[in-house]
Amino acid sequence: GIQVEQSPPDLILQEGANSTLRCNFSDSVNNLQWFHQNPWGQLINLFYIPSGTKQNGRLSATTVATERYSLLYISSSQTTDSGVYFCAVRLPITGGGADGLTFGKGTHLIIQP
Amino acid sequence: DGGITQSPKYLFRKEGQNVTLSCEQNLNHDAMYWYRQDPGQGLRLIYYSQIVNDFQKGDIAEGYSVSREKKESFPLTVTSAQKNPTAFYLCASSKWGGGYEQYFGPGTRLTVT
Numbered sequence: 001g002i003q004v005e006q007s008p009p010d011l012i013l014q015e016g017a018n019s020t021l022r023c024n025f026s027d028s029v030n031n032l033q034w035f036h037q038n039p040w041g042q043l044i045n046l047f048y049i050p051s052g053t054k055q056n057g058r059l060s061a062t063t064v065a066t067e068r069y070s071l072l073y074i075s076s077s078q079t080t081d082s083g084v085y086f087c088a089v090r091l092p093i094t095g096g097g098a099d100g101l102t103f104g105k106g107t108h109l110i111i112q113p
Numbered sequence: 114d115g116g117i118t119q120s121p122k123y124l125f126r127k128e129g130q131n132v133t134l135s136c137e138q139n140l141n142h143d144a145m146y147w148y149r150q151d152p153g154q155g156l157r158l159i160y161y162s163q164i165v166n167d168f169q170k171g172d173i174a175e176g177y178s179v180s181r182e183k184k185e186s187f188p189l190t191v192t193s194a195q196k197n198p199t200a201f202y203l204c205a206s207s208k209w210g211g212g213y214e215q216y217f218g219p220g221t222r223l224t225v226t
Contacts, residue, residue: 001172004155030212031212031213031214031215033214033215035217040219041150041201041203041219041220041222042217042219042220043203043217045214045216048214050212086155086156088155088156088215099161100146100148100158100161100171100172101146101148101156101158101205101215102158103155103156103157104155105153105154105155106155
């Protein structure tokens with residue numbers, strides 16, 4: 001099956017710092033999503049980005065599908081950004097049938113005041 | 114409010130008992146999914162359903178069963194055959210087809226002793 005690797009596994013930053021999280025995947029995908037898991041376990045959708053670049057406030061993401069990686073940028077970090085960030089992908093399936101996401105192990109981000 | 118609800122939030126069971134986790138969505142999505150998360154890990158796919166009365170096994174279906182009698186509902190039963198049932202269970206839904214964003218419910222934490 002497809003492999004999804006996220007780096008770094010852990011990241012500790014001071015409030016106000018910028019960060020870049022990376023997601024590498026081993027095959028062509030037709031769905032790539034970034035999630036933030038908060039301390040209560042809720043998965044919050046950040047970006048749906050199988051290719052290209054998107055921005056939402058202090059967060060932006062870029063996926064280079066031909067090189068099989070995606071980057072999540074967080075600028076001017078706040079303590080509320082703490083949590084685990086997951087990248088998840090889905091392989092193309094002939095006929096467009098629904099299938100599940102394959103998740104990386106996540107990046108655990110801690111923002112210190 | 115449109116969304117995905119899961120109940121209960123916490124569930125405790127004795128070993129050897131079957132337990133059913135609820136998942137309901139009012140997003141009018143055709144596809145629904147069940148994932149399992151273990152501490153420090155990403156999510157893994159248990160079962161998914163593209164349409165009413167149809168469902169498919171995911172990567173870790175052994176010891177689990179599902180039903181899809183209504184579009185809005187996709188309950189998961191954790192049977193006594195599941196060897197390590199203690200985990201965080203998340204339900205998700207999306208439009209039918211691979212190129213659509215998945216949205217997640219708040220999850221159920223199951224503890225079996």
